[in-house]
Amino acid sequence: MPSIYNKLGVTTVINAADSYTMIGGSLMPAEVTDAMAEASRHFVSLEQLHLKAGERIARLTRNEAAVITSGAAAALTVATAACMTGADEAKARQWPLHDGTKNEVVIHRCQCNGFDIAIRQTGATLVEIGDSGGTTVAELEAALGDSTACVIYFDTPQYAKGALSLEEVIRISGLKGVPVVVDAAAQLPPVSNLWHYTERGADLVIFSGGKTLRGPQSSGFIVGKERYIAACRLYVGARNSIARPMKVGKEEIAGLVAAIERYVNLDHAAMKEQHERLVGRLCAGLNQAGWNAERAYPGPTGQDYPLVHLKLDRQAGVAEQLSKQLLDGTPSILVALMPDKRGLALNPLHLNEAEAEQIVTRMSVLYGWLSQQADGSDRLV
Incomplete structure (x- = not known):
């Protein structure tokens, strides 16, 4: 049975950004x-x-x-x-x-x-x-x-x-x-x-x-x-x-x-361990693919959970282009920009392990593609 979003022609999104109102807050x-x-x-x-x-x-x-x-x-x-x-x-x-x-x-x-x-x-x-x-x-x-x-x-x-x-x-x-x-x-x-x-x-x-x-x-x-x-x-x-x-x-x-x-009534210690596990998996997978990813803390507004910061040693604008590629692709993945807009921030709050694997897979493909750009312009189009 098709979902309501399929019926309406609306794309569902993997949320690696935050509890943003623009994508429905949370699940x-x-x-x-x-x-x-x-x-x-x-x-x-x-x-x-x-x-x-x-x-x-x-x-x-x-x-x-x-x-x-x-x-x-x-x-x-x-x-x-x-x-x-x-x-x-x-x-x-x-x-x-x-x-x-x-x-x-x-x-x-x-x-x-x-x-x-x-x-x-x-x-x-x-x-x-x-x-x-x-x-x-x-x-x-x-x-x-x-x-x-x-x-x-x-x-x-x-x-x-x-x-x-x-x-x-x-x-x-x-x-x-x-x-x-x-x-x-x-x-x-x-x-x-x-x-x-x-x-x-x-x-x-x-x-x-x-x-x-x-x-x-x-x-x-x-x-x-x-x-x-x-x-x-x-x-x-x-x-x-x-x-x-x-x-x-x-x-x-x-x-x-x-x-x-x-x-x-949640087991908050277990939730914290889950967030750390997801961040660890993302960092390991992204670094293996060639990206420069590291654990960051605290959350985007000071909350008690970690993030992944993916630093891009490239010209300004590449992070925005990369985030657009992720959002426009399949599956659609929403990530946040780091404050200086020269890197990406990945948030584990609304991710599961399967989605973390999908992110690593997509990012691995994008890294290989970006590395092969012949003109060195860093354009992601």
């Missing part, structure tokens, strides 16, 4: 799809389901409270709106908000990124502090005032340069009574990150459901203090609010709960 295991199928067979109160699912996730992740959203970007919108209005249901229905509302969100300038729109679409004004050269305590203190709804902190290595430490941000903001929201969308593994941010004092922490957790791609969740999660609940479910277009279906709620339950 859901049977526990998740079974839970979603079961949820699809019954009518329930969506509000009750949200509440009970949040309670379950809070227990699983060792947090005071939790709420489900339709992805991590939606969680940014929900968390921002919640900090602007608090648990005032009347205000939550009064968008756009008027003068007198806390409508400023403090963010490090070095952490501004493409997800800012999820914050700004609430009507909030971004108050940027510092720059890539650094941020001072005085700059943060001066930015916090009566109109400050929250501080949003993106906790990934690429946004660390120039930013105050999360501990310092939490300390200073706490003295001013301003909540700190941490975007940790892709910060798994380690599993302990599910509770360590709140243990460090963060008020709300955002995770994606469709990346390492392998839940539905259109799912995410927020964990944190009950007083702030209670405000977030005003913006999920069937309520008419600014986040109504981001509502989560009962199937995604059930699937995400199943995904989190599965993840926290």
Whole structure:
């Protein structure tokens, strides 16, 4: 029986890059799809389901409270709106908000990124502090005032340069009574990150459901203090609010709960060994074929797993051409570029051993072909 993708004429991809939204995030295991199928067979109160699912996730992740959203970007919108209005249901229905509302969100300038729109679409004004050269305590203190709804902190290595430490941000903001929201969308593994941010004092922490957790791609969740999660609940479910277009279906709620339950109960040491084994096999096979491959650590946004870095001692542009060859070939293989774009990064997170062998085979052919280029131009066409 042909797959839905064959029927539609859509090419499936071997994912050696990352949990990218553009290719579907991750693959859901049977526990998740079974839970979603079961949820699809019954009518329930969506509000009750949200509440009970949040309670379950809070227990699983060792947090005071939790709420489900339709992805991590939606969680940014929900968390921002919640900090602007608090648990005032009347205000939550009064968008756009008027003068007198806390409508400023403090963010490090070095952490501004493409997800800012999820914050700004609430009507909030971004108050940027510092720059890539650094941020001072005085700059943060001066930015916090009566109109400050929250501080949003993106906790990934690429946004660390120039930013105050999360501990310092939490300390200073706490003295001013301003909540700190941490975007940790892709910060798994380690599993302990599910509770360590709140243990460090963060008020709300955002995770994606469709990346390492392998839940539905259109799912995410927020964990944190009950007083702030209670405000977030005003913006999920069937309520008419600014986040109504981001509502989560009962199937995604059930699937995400199943995904989190599965993840926290995994043998994480065994998973780490599997990642190391895949990286070792890729490095050995690629080096045997003539490439210069080595183990790298940590993951692309600082996660606790290794990568393969394939360095190309060739002119600029070859890495992009090589990645295109891999993506356009059969099987279609997606890889990432190294930061300097002069090499490839291969990620074991969503690979199995058979796919690793396919990658080695394809790369072996490409190396032989590239080595025989008579004109020395390094063109891969």
